[in-house]
Amino acid sequence: MSRGIEVSDRLKSLLTKDARVVVLTGAGISAESGVPTFRGEEGLWKKFRPEELATFDAFMANPELVWEWYQYRRKIIHEIKPNPGHVALVDFQNHFDEFHLITQNVDGLHHQAGLRNVVELHGNIRKNKCIQCGKKYESLEETIQGTPPECRCGGKIRPDVVWFGEMLPQDAIRHAFEVSERCDLFFSVGTSAVVHPAASLPLIAKRSGAFVAEVNLEPTEISHVVDETLLGKSGEILPYLVKFLKCAD
Ligand code: BV8
Numbered sequence: 001m002s003r004g005i006e007v008s009d010r011l012k013s014l015l016t017k018d019a020r021v022v023v024l025t026g027a028g029i030s031a032e033s034g035v036p037t038f039r040g041e042e043g044l045w046k047k048f049r050p051e052e053l054a055t056f057d058a059f060m061a062n063p064e065l066v067w068e069w070y071q072y073r074r075k076i077i078h079e080i081k082p083n084p085g086h087v088a089l090v091d092f093q094n095h096f097d098e099f100h101l102i103t104q105n106v107d108g109l110h111h112q113a114g115l116r117n118v119v120e121l122h123g124n125i126r127k128n129k130c131i132q133c134g135k136k137y138e139s140l141e142e143t144i145q146g147t148p149p150e151c152r153c154g155g156k157i158r159p160d161v162v163w164f165g166e167m168l169p170q171d172a173i174r175h176a177f178e179v180s181e182r183c184d185l186f187f188s189v190g191t192s193a194v195v196h197p198a199a200s201l202p203l204i205a206k207r208s209g210a211f212v213a214e215v216n217l218e219p220t221e222i223s224h225v226v227d228e229t230l231l232g233k234s235g236e237i238l239p240y241l242v243k244f245l246k247c248a249d
C-alpha cells in the first residue's frame with residue numbers, strides 16, 4: 001500500500017546506478033518483523049530503560065537479570081524473519097554500484113534477508129564472549145551451564161554486543177565514518193537518532209554535501225537537519241522507493 005507516500009523529484013533523480021549510497025538502520029526497520037524497539041511505548045522490558053540494562057555495570061551488578069533480558073530478546077529474534085523493508089534494501093544493494101549498509105541493530109535480520117557486507121556497529125545478539133579471557137562463543141554448547149553460563153576459564157559469558165559506555169568496533173565505526181563522508185545519498189531508516197556515535201553519521205553525510213533522506217514512523221532528533229523526511233513504515237516506504245530505482249538507471 002503506497003497511498004500517500006510523497007517522494008520529491010529531487011530524491012527520485014538521485015537514485016541513479018552510479019550514486020554512492022549509505023543506509024543507516026535502527027530498531028524501527030525490524031519493528032514490522034516483531035522486534036520491539038528501544039524507546040517506543042511497547043519498548044523492551046517496560047520497567048527498565050535500555051541504558052539501565054545494556055551496560056557492563058548492570059551486568060556485573062545483576063548478571064542473572066541482564067542475561068535473562070538478552071535470552072528474552074533472543075527468543076523473540078529466533079522466531080522472526082526479515083520484513084519487506086529488509087528485502088527492499090537487498091534491491092538497493094543490487095542496484096547501486098556503491099552501497100553500504102550500516103546497522104545499529106543486533107538482530108542479524110539484514111544478513112538473513114541476503115544483504116552482503118553488513119556493518120554491525122553494536123555487535124550481534126546471537127554471539128557471546130567471555131568477560132575474562134574474551135573467548136568468542138558462536139553457540140553456548142561448549143560453555144558451563146548457568147545464568148549466565150560460564151567459560152572454562154571461570155569467566156562469565158556475556159552477549160557480544162556493544163553496551164552503553166563501551167567502544168564500538170574500531171574498524172566498523174571507522175568504515176562508517178569514511179563512507180558517510182564521501183557518499184552522494186544517505187538514508188537514515190527506523191532510528192530515533194539519539195545514540196552516538198551512530199547518530200552523528202547522517203550529520204557527517206549532510207556536512208559533506210550528501211542528500212540525506214530519513215524514513216521513520218515519526219520525526220526524530222535529526223528531522224530538522226535532513227533534506228527529506230518520509231514519514232511512515234519502512235516496510236512500505238522502502239519497497240515503494242525500489243520502483244524508482246529501476247527507472248532511474
Ligand atoms: C560510546 C546494543 C564512548 C546493546 C546499543 C550524551 C550525548 C551524546 C552521547 C552520549 C551522552 N551520554 C552518553 C552518551 C554515549 C552513549 C549514548 O549515545 N547514549 C544515548 C542514550 C544518549 N553512547 C554510547 O555509550 C556508545 N559508546 O559512546 O562509547 C567511549 C569512548 C571511549 C572509550 C569508551 C567509551 C555505545 C552505544 C551503543 C549502545 N548499544 N545496542 C543492545 O542492543 O542490547 S544501542 C541501542 O539503541 C540499539 O542498538 C538501537 O539500535 C540503538 C538506537 O536506538 P534506535 O535503533 O534508534 O531505536 P529507537 O527505539 O530509539 O528508535 C526506533 C525508531 O524507529 C523510532 O523513532 C520509531 O518511531 C521508529 N519506528 C518504529 N517502527 C517503525 C519505525 N520507523 C519506520 N518503520 C517502522 N515500522
Ligand code: ZN
Binds near residue numbers: 135151155
Ligand atoms: Zn574465558
